[in-house]
Every structure is written in C-alpha cells, then in structure tokens.
Amino acid sequence: MAFIRGLSLLLIIAIIFFDNFGNVEGRYHFHKKQKKSSNIGSPVSGSPAYSPDPEDPSPPSDPPPYVPSDPPSVPSDPYPTNPRNTSSDCVFDVTSFGAVGDGEADDTAAFRAAWKAACAVESGVVLAPADYCFKITSTIFSGPCKPGLAFQVDGTLMPPDGPDWWPKADSRKQWLVFYKLDQMTFNGTGIIEGNGQQWWELPCKPHRGPNGSTLRGPCDSPALIRFFMSSNLVVNGLRIQNSPQFHMKFDGCEGVLIDNLSISSPKLSPNTDGIHIENTKLVGIYNSMIGNGDDCISIGPGCANVDIEGVTCGPSHGISIGSLGVHNSQACVSNITVRNAIIKESDNGVRIKTWQGGMGSVTGVSFENIQMENVRNCINIDQYYCMSKGCQNQTSAVYVTDIYYRNIKGTYDVRNPPIHFACSDSVACTNITLSEVELLPQEGELMDDPFCWNAYGIQETLTIPPINCLQDGEPHNIVESSEFGC
Ligand SMILES: *[C@@H]1O[C@H](CO)[C@@H](O)[C@H](O)[C@H]1NC(C)=O
Ligand SMILES: *[C@@H]1O[C@H](CO)[C@@H](O)[C@H](O)[C@H]1NC(C)=O
Ligand SMILES: *[C@@H]1O[C@H](CO)[C@@H](O)[C@H](O)[C@H]1NC(C)=O
Ligand SMILES: *[C@@H]1O[C@H](CO)[C@@H](O)[C@H](O)[C@H]1NC(C)=O
Ligand SMILES: *[C@@H]1O[C@H](CO)[C@@H](O)[C@H](O)[C@H]1NC(C)=O
Ligand SMILES: *[C@@H]1O[C@H](CO)[C@@H](O)[C@H](O)[C@H]1NC(C)=O
Ligand SMILES: *[C@@H]1O[C@H](CO)[C@@H](O)[C@H](O)[C@H]1NC(C)=O
Numbered sequence: 001m002a003f004i005r006g007l008s009l010l011l012i013i014a015i016i017f018f019d020n021f022g023n024v025e026g027r028y029h030f031h032k033k034q035k036k037s038s039n040i041g042s043p044v045s046g047s048p049a050y051s052p053d054p055e056d057p058s059p060p061s062d063p064p065p066y067v068p069s070d071p072p073s074v075p076s077d078p079y080p081t082n083p084r085n086t087s088s089d090c091v092f093d094v095t096s097f098g099a100v101g102d103g104e105a106d107d108t109a110a111f112r113a114a115w116k117a118a119c120a121v122e123s124g125v126v127l128a129p130a131d132y133c134f135k136i137t138s139t140i141f142s143g144p145c146k147p148g149l150a151f152q153v154d155g156t157l158m159p160p161d162g163p164d165w166w167p168k169a170d171s172r173k174q175w176l177v178f179y180k181l182d183q184m185t186f187n188g189t190g191i192i193e194g195n196g197q198q199w200w201e202l203p204c205k206p207h208r209g210p211n212g213s214t215l216r217g218p219c220d221s222p223a224l225i226r227f228f229m230s231s232n233l234v235v236n237g238l239r240i241q242n243s244p245q246f247h248m249k250f251d252g253c254e255g256v257l258i259d260n261l262s263i264s265s266p267k268l269s270p271n272t273d274g275i276h277i278e279n280t281k282l283v284g285i286y287n288s289m290i291g292n293g294d295d296c297i298s299i300g301p302g303c304a305n306v307d308i309e310g311v312t313c314g315p316s317h318g319i320s321i322g323s324l325g326v327h328n329s330q331a332c333v334s335n336i337t338v339r340n341a342i343i344k345e346s347d348n349g350v351r352i353k354t355w356q357g358g359m360g361s362v363t364g365v366s367f368e369n370i371q372m373e374n375v376r377n378c379i380n381i382d383q384y385y386c387m388s389k390g391c392q393n394q395t396s397a398v399y400v401t402d403i404y405y406r407n408i409k410g411t412y413d414v415r416n417p418p419i420h421f422a423c424s425d426s427v428a429c430t431n432i433t434l435s436e437v438e439l440l441p442q443e444g445e446l447m448d449d450p451f452c453w454n455a456y457g458i459q460e461t462l463t464i465p466p467i468n469c470l471q472d473g474e475p476h477n478i479v480e481s482s483e484f485g486c
Contacts, residue, residue: 091125092118094134101132101155108136115141115151123148130154130190138170138222143181143230151178153188153238159222162198172220175244181230192240194224199244200269200293208270221245221271227253236260246273247292251300253280261288267315267345269293274316277303286310295320296346301331301360308338318348318375321365323385325358325398332486336365344373351377352403353385356424357394361484365403372410374442377417379405381432381455383424397424399484403457406435411442418447419467421455428475432457438464 092114095101099110111126111134118124124146128134132155141151159175160166176192178184203209204219224243227233232255239262240247247263250256258275265272274290277283278300287310290296296313299306299321313319319338324331331354343349350367372378383397400423412418418439423429432455441447452469459467 090118090121090123091127093127093129095129095132099128099132099134101128101134103133103135103156103158105135106137107134108139111136112139118149119143119145122146123150125150125152128153128155128157128188128190132156133158135160137167138175138177140177140179141181142177142179143184145181145184147183148185149181149183150185150187152185153190153192156191156193158193158195159224159244161195163202163221164198166222172222174226174249175222175224177226177228178230178233179228181227181233183232184230185234185236186225187235187237189237190239192224192238194241194243194247194265196221196242196244196265196269196272200266200272205270223247223249225249227251227256229253231255233257234259238262239264241265242269243272243292245271246276248275249273250275250277250280250283253277254282256280256283258283258285259287261290263288263290263292265292267291267293273298274313276300277306279303281305283307284309288312290316292316296343298322299333299336300324301329301333303336304332304334306336308336309340311338312342312344314342314344314346314373316343316346318343318346318351318377319367320348320351320353321362322351322353324354324362325360326355328357328359328394328396330485331358331360331362331398332484333360333362334364334486337368338366338370339368341369342371342373343375343378346375347377348380349375349378350405350408351380351382352400353380353382354398354400354424355385356383356391357396358398359396359484361399361401361486363399363402363486366406367404367408368406370408370410372408372412372439374411374413375418376413376415377420378410378412378439379408379419379437381421381423381429383427383429384422393425395426397427399427400429402431403429404433404435405437406433406460407437409436409438410440412439412447414441414444414447417450418465419450419463421450421452421470423452423454425454428454428456430456430474432470433460434458434463434467434470435460437461440464 094110094114097110097113099107114126118126134157199221201208203215204217206214209215221244223246226249229252234257236259241264263274271294272292273295274292276298279302281304283306285308289312291314294317296316297319301324321333349372352362450467456471
C-alpha cells in the first residue's frame with residue numbers, strides 16, 4: 001500500500017513538475033534534425049559537457065524550469081502517442097523513429113527520439129525489436145521521466161566497433177548511460193553486444209604492447225552500461241557480452257533489482273567486471289550467469305544491503321568486496337549476503353580486498369552455500385591490496401568485522417592456498433566465523449597451510465583444510481566501528 005501511495009504521489013509530482021510538452025515535438029518530427037537541447041528526458045550524445053564522469057561527480061546542469069504550456073492538439077500523424085490511449089500506444093518502436101537496424105547505420109538519433117517520446121508518457125516503452133541489429137554511439141538517456149519507463153531490447157544493440165570507430169567527441173569512459181531515473185526497467189530477450197575485442201587489444205592493456213609489454217598512456221575504455229544517480233531500477237532477461245570494460249556499473253543508485261541476466265566475455269579480456277556497484281544501496285542480484293575476465297560482481301565503497309543469490313560465476317575473478325580505501329579514502333560497506341552461488345574456474349572465490357591506509361569498515365557480510373570448482377584463493381581477505389609492488393604499510397586500515405562463511409565446499413586450484421586471511425597489522429579483522437567449510441584440491445596435493453595474519457574468529461565445525469591460525473577472542477586494541485566513521 002505504502003508503495004502504491006508513494007507511486008501515485010510520485011506520479012502527481014511528475015505530472016506537475018516534469019510534464020514537458022517540448023518532448024512531443026521530437027515525436028512528431030523525428031525525421032528532422034535533432035535539436036541540441038538539454039530538455040528533460042533528452043538523451044545527450046557524446047558531449048563531454050554533459051558526461052557524468054566517474055572522476056568528476058558533478059552532475060549535468062539541471063533541466064530548465066517547467067513552463068506551463070497547452071497540451072498538444074490531437075495528432076494526425078502515423079505515431080499516435082496519447083498517453084491515455086490503449087497500452088500499445090505506450091510502445092515506441094525505434095524503427096518507427098527511423099532506426100535502420102542493419103548493423104551498419106547509425107541509429108542514435110532514432111533511439112534518442114524514441115526515448116524522448118517514451119519518457120514523456122507513463123509506462124512508456126522504448127522498443128528495439130527482435131531480428132534487428134542496432135548501432136548507436138555513446139548516449140546518456142536521462143530523466144526525470146514519467147514512472148514505469150522501460151527500455152526493452154529484443155534485438156541486438158551495439159556500440160561502434162572499437163576505438164577507431166568511436167566518435168572523437170564522445171566519452172571513452174561509457175557507452176549507454178541511464179541517468180536521473182526512477183522506476184525504470186531495462187529488459188528484453190535481446191543482446192547487448194559490446195564489440196570489445198579491439199579495446200582489449202590496445203597496447204596500453206596489460207601485456208598487449210609489443211613483445212608482451214604494457215605501453216603507458218591513457219587507456220580509457222567504455223563501461224558498457226552505466227546507471228547513475230537513479231532509483232528503483234529493474235534489469236532483466238538480457239544477454240550482455242564482450243564489453244570493452246565493465247559490463248554494468250551502478251553508482252549513486254538506490255533500489256536495484258537484477259534478475260536473469262547472462263553476462264559473458266572471454267577469460268582474458270581485461271577489466272571486464274560483470275556487475276560493479278558503488279555508493280549504491282538496496283540491491284538484489286539474482287539468477288544470473290556471469291563469465292568474464294575480471295570480477296564477476298564487485299562491490300565498492302558506500303554499498304549497503306546487498307543480496308546476491310543464484311549467481312554462477314566463471315571464468316572470472318570471483319565475487320569481491322573492494323578494493324576499498326585507496327589513497328587513504330574512507331569506505332563503508334555493510335550487510336552484504338551472497339547465497340547459493342557457484343564459482344568455477346576463477347582466480348578468486350569470495351574476496352574482501354582493502355588498501356593499506358584506508359578508513360571505514362566492512363561489517364556484516366555473509367557467504368553461504370557456495371560451491372567452488374577449481375578456484376584459486378577460494379576464501380580471501382586481503383588488507384594489503386596493491387596494484388603495483390611499491391605499497392607501504394600504514395597504520396590506518398578499513399576495519400573488517402562480522403564476516404560469516406557457511407557451507408562453502410568444492411575444489412581449489414593448488415597454486416594458491418584456498419583460505420587466506422591477511423589482515424592489517426594495526427587493525428585486526430574480528431569475528432570471522434567459519435562453518436562447514438570443506439575445500440579439496442582439484443588435482444594434486446592437499447594444501448594444509450591456510451594463511452592468517454591478525455585474524456580473529458571461530459570455527460563452528462572442523463574446517464577442511466584445518467585452520468590453526470585463526471585467533472580466539474578479541475585483539476588487545478579492539479576498535480569501535482564508530483571510530484571508523486561509518
Ligand atoms: C486511440 O488512438 C487511436 C489512433 O489515434 C484513436 O483512433 C482512438 O480513438 C484512441 N482511443 C482512445 C480511447 O482514445
Ligand atoms: C519489460 O518491462 C516492461 C515494463 O515492466 C514490460 O511491460 C515488458 O513486458 C518487459 N518485457 C520483457 C521482454 O520482459
Ligand atoms: C530469462 O531471460 C530469457 C531471455 O530473455 C528468457 O527467455 C527466459 O524466459 C527468462 N527466464 C525467466 C525464468 O524469466
Ligand atoms: C621484440 O623482441 C624481438 C626479439 O627479442 C626483438 O628483435 C624486437 O626488436 C622486439 N620488438 C620490440 C618492438 O621491442
Ligand atoms: C540487510 O539487507 C537486506 C536486503 O539485502 C534488508 O532486507 C535487511 O533489512 C538489511 N538488514 C539491516 C539490518 O539493515
Ligand atoms: C607489511 O606488513 C606485513 C605484515 O606484518 C609484512 O608481512 C610485510 O612485509 C609488510 N610490508 C612492507 C612493505 O613493509
Ligand atoms: C559476529 O558476527 C555474526 C555474524 O556473522 C553476528 O551475528 C554476531 O552478532 C557477531 N558477534 C559479535 C560479538 O559482534
């Protein structure tokens with residue numbers, strides 16, 4: 001009930017404040033050249049001035065204030081869009097807006113026009129229909145929009161093929177961006193094809209330079225799909241593949257439901273994290289298959305209340321919390337649950353990684369019912385995370401506490417110990433609980449030397465391999481989590 005009430009309240013607010021009849025124009029005159037405007041709901045293509053840059057969190061300038069205007073007269077055009085007409089009138093098929101969908105033509109203008117139209121009606125659907133392959137350039141699909149908006153891809157949607165074809169004026173950090181939206185769905189039975197191959201092979205990528213070197217230089221590659229400063233999002237059904245960099249990224253969002261996704265890129269594609277969240281709260285990730293060249297799911301600073309269930313990862317670098325505390329920053333992560341997952345052929349299983357010198361805390365994390373298949377570093381806390389070799393030890397650290405591992409079974413790759421708790425010298429990890437942890441080598445000798453450093457906790461059942469290094473009780477200099485400012 002509260003939800004329904006909230007919804008109608010939102011709707012009223014949306015109607016009062018955000019009803020922008022200027023959008024109608026784009027709908028009736030889609031074939032005309034798009035005007036460059038920053039109207040509500042206008043997608044912005046490429047222009048760096050509007051790019052919500054991860055390094056520069058200042059948002060694009062606010063839309064112009066609402067100016068009341070008369071409703072448009074009944075249209076006599078082939079695209080009836082009266083919002084109070086039958087439901088099918090809320091579907092804005094991009095082909096009706098001039099999209100060609102032959103995999104060659106630039107369909108950006110058609111997607112922008114369809115978005116503008118769908119954004120202006122309640123429960124509008126931007127439809128990229130099946131059996132077409134649409135190509136669009138980097139675009140910010142921004143709100144606010146009327147509630148219930150869906151972006152449904154049943155065909156294939158892809159960016160230009162690699163850096164040589166990327167328009168010079170477009171951001172190289174992101175491709176599809178959804179910005180300032182509430183109650184939006186991104187779904188469909190189609191494919192988001194990232195065309196990542198040529199990005200992975202840039203000579204600035206690890207060991208892709210001449211003779212296996214790594215060349216210096218800016219190496220930006222676009223995240224495929226980014227949700228920024230949005231709420232109550234649903235993403236489902238899609239297959240998302242071959243991203244130049246992260247496949248999906250959420251930041252500054254609240255209320256995210258991800259279900260039934262398939263994400264895939266090759267094992268050796270650099271930095272192709274599956275789903276990355278940061279500064280994002282109330283997230284559910286369910287029933288999805290993720291195989292890629294980096295973290296399957298990564299949880300950055302500022303995340304809380306995250307529930308992950310029914311996810312299969314592999315090949316991948318596992319499910320990671322972190323890295324946290326880079327450049328002495330503060331990171332707060334709490335209440336994260338990962339259940340009923342399979343992690344296979346991966347460089348890590350479940351991992352918490354923090355840099356020396358950070359602040360903040362990771363509290364209330366539980367990993368339950370996780371099946372490992374040939375995984376290196378199945379269970380890992382690393383408070384000495386470092387991208388180069390030259391990181392100094394520092395006295396401050398992100399405090400890690402209340403971490404629960406239950407029913408984690410399967411096989412590990414013997415190149416690394418299956419359990420590794422490397423906690424900070426100055427700030428111990430506390431209240432680590434292990435229960436029904438049984439890990440055996442995929443092949444080769446049993447490794448019976450799990451590593452712990454300054455790690456406190458208990459084993460509820462006998463752990464395989466046995467652990468003797470987990471310390472009982474609490475460290476002398478026990479810290480209050482409030483001291484870490486979370
Ligand atoms: C819906 O739109 C169609 C086409 O514009 C129109 O003929 C029909 O009368 C409209 N129906 C209602 C209920 O407004
Ligand atoms: C996508 O979401 C919209 C809005 O919730 C819904 O109407 C549509 O049926 C969904 N399509 C698919 C293929 O799930
Ligand atoms: C998951 O998505 C696929 C592809 O869109 C669809 O065919 C399938 O029915 C979905 N499964 C469930 C359980 O919703
Ligand atoms: C690559 O290595 C080969 C053999 O060591 C050498 O002859 C060649 O100059 C190297 N190329 C570059 C670009 O460094
Ligand atoms: C933990 O997160 C879940 C959602 O994943 C939420 O339902 C629950 O209320 C949260 N618990 C606390 C104590 O905030
Ligand atoms: C940092 O501390 C750890 C644990 O005490 C130690 O093993 C490591 O050698 C130290 N590293 C440096 C660079 O001092
Ligand atoms: C230890 O962590 C568990 C969750 O794993 C939590 O339920 C319990 O309250 C914590 N114990 C203390 C003493 O904080």
